[in-house]
Amino acid sequence: MCGIEAWYMDESIEDQKLPHRLNPNQPVSLKQLEQIGVYYWKLNADIYENDPELEKIREERGYSYMDIITIHPDxxxxxxxKVKSFFEEHLHLDDEIRYILDGTAYFDVRDKDDRWIRISMSKGDLITLPAGIYHRFTVDETNYAKAMRLFIGEPVWKAYNRPADDFDIRKAYVNSLKCS
Structure with a gap:
């Protein structure tokens, strides 16, 4: 998979920062992630300020706004x-785009059958989650991730905690899964 690893999660409510792999592990491929609208790129985070590949992605997808957040106790x-609120299951009305510039973290997304998939992200990983997908985020045991947040237009920070099935964007997302 070249830098990213994903797997189905166990049902444990133990520390959210642990890997929570099933035994035996059930990996999830990049193709499976794409089938639920999750896309991935591996970039060179050391040159993010002048990376032509990142610029190309931003241009092609219209990601005009960018900021950087450092998730660490200090x-x-x-x-x-904040870490607790990021881990609440929610959706957004817009795509969520994150680029890990340093550190490590997990994005959890729901598959078509409502099972959790954990996506392990590290330096250089860029991911897009489609509007309407239920997801959550957490740092891992290192308690550190530095991430670029990208948006189309002005940033919208509003998260809608589950249940949010009546939102048009959620209905459109669920319908898109039926077509794929």
């Missing part, structure tokens, strides 16, 4: 409550 005010 860098993020109200760290514990």
């Amino acid at each position: 860098k993020l005010p109200d760290y514990e409550s």
